Structure formats: structure tokens, C-alpha cells
Amino acid sequence: MRRSERKAVDPDIGVLTARLMFAVQGELFATLAGQGHPDLRPQHGAVLAYLDPEGSRATELARRSGQHKQVVGKVLDELEELGYVERRPDPSDRRAKLVVPTARGLDQMTRSDAILEAIERGYAEAVGADAYAAFKRMYREIVERQRARRKDAAG
Template identity: 65%
Template sequence: MSRSQRKQEDPDLGVLSSRTLFSLQRELFTKLGEQGHPDLRPRHGAVLAYLDVAGSRATDLATQSGQHKQVIGTLVDELVALGYVERQPDPADRRAKLIVPTEKGLDHMAKSDAILAEMEAEHAKAVGEEAYAEFKRVFRLVAARQAGS
């Protein structure tokens, strides 16, 4: 059996994770497009998925998303141009800027959360509530362990 066939029949954690991520992103961004946010792309998730409603520093977004600060800066520039976020002075440190969602950004965040909750509910229904809850528990443990290595 070739390596490729083995990967197809018994995919490793990296393959499973990437298949899950890319499929989830495709469905999420298709639905977001249908609900009024057609200009967003999966790369914008590095900012929007971690953005706090009250605002976040770019350095925090970089740390949480695992992206370089320069990448986050570029994505923030794109999201500012698209009207999803704005830069504001950080009240805790006037030298720093907060990335704050606009009304359009807040709408996206609410719709994204609702779509993802619906997707998770569908998975739980398909595999069973208990099995899905256990999957998420174990996946969180694996993700935390991987992040710590």
C-alpha cells in the first residue's frame, strides 16, 4: 500500500485537522456570503475569529491566531478597507491601538457564531450528543498539548 493510500484510509492528525478546517471554512464563508458578507475570505478569520467585541490589540490577535504580527497588520488593513474593523487608541495605553469591530463587523461576528453553532449541532446530531461532546473534550486536550510543544 502506498503512503498516499495509507493517508487516505488512515489519515494522521495533520490531515484530519486540515480537512476539517478547510471544509468548515468553505461552509462558513459560503453561508456568510449568503447572509450579507460576500467579501470576507478564510484568511480574515485570523483576526475576526479572535477579535473581542470591545477590541483587541494586534499583538494579542497574532498570539491567539498563531500568525505573525505583520500578517495580522495586513489583514487588519484589509478589514478596515472592507468596513469590518477600525483602529482606535487603547484607553489602557495611548501608544497602542485596539482593533475594534464596526457594526458590520459585529453583524459578521454574530452571524458567524450562529452558523458555527448550527454546524456543531448538526455534527452532534449525526454522531450523537455524547460522542460529539467527548470528541470536543479530547480535541481540546490534544490542541492544548500540541500548542504547548
């Protein structure tokens, strides 16, 4: 059996994760577009998914998302231009900047939460609430183990 055929029949965890991520992103951003946020793209999720409503530092967003600071900076520039975030002096350290969602950003965050809850509810209905809860627990454990391995390898 050719590798591509094997991957189609029995995809590995990387392929499955990518398929799920792209499917969820597709549904999320298509729904957001229909709800007044047509200018957002999946790459914006590297910031918006990790942004606290009261604001976050760019370095913290990079750490949470696992993205390089330069990538997060570029996404922040785009989101600021689109009116989703603004940079303000951090009240706890005037030398640092705090990335704060605007009213438009807060609306997107609220809508995203509701959309993702609906997506997950649909999965739970499809496979059963208990099975979905067990899947999510196991998947979270796998992700945490992988992150720990990556952190250990980085030294």
C-alpha cells in the same frame, strides 16, 4: 501500499484536521456570503475569530491566533478597507492601537457564531451529543498539548 493510498485510507491527525478546517471554513464563508458578507475570506478568520467585541490589540490577536504580527497587520488592513474593523487609540495606553469591530464587523461576528453553532449541532446530531462532546473534549486536550509542546520547544 503507497503513502498517498495509506493517507487516503488512514489519514493522520494533520490531514484530518486540515480536512475538517477547510470543510468548516467553506461552509462558514459560503453561508456568510449568502447573509451579506461576500467579501470575507478564510484568512480574515485569523483576526475575526479572535477579536473581542469591545476591541483587541493587534499583538493580542497575533498571540491568540498563532499568526505572525505582520500577517495579522495585513489582514487588519484588508478588514479595515472592507469596513469590518477600525483602529482607535487604546484608552489604557494612548501609544497603542485598539482594533474595534464596526457595526458590519459585529454583524459578521454574530452571524459567524450562529453558523458555527449550527455546524456543531449538525455534527452532534450525526454522531450523538455525548460522543460529540467527548470528541470535542479530547480534541481540545490534544490541541492544548500540541501548543504546550510547541511553546516548550520554542524555549
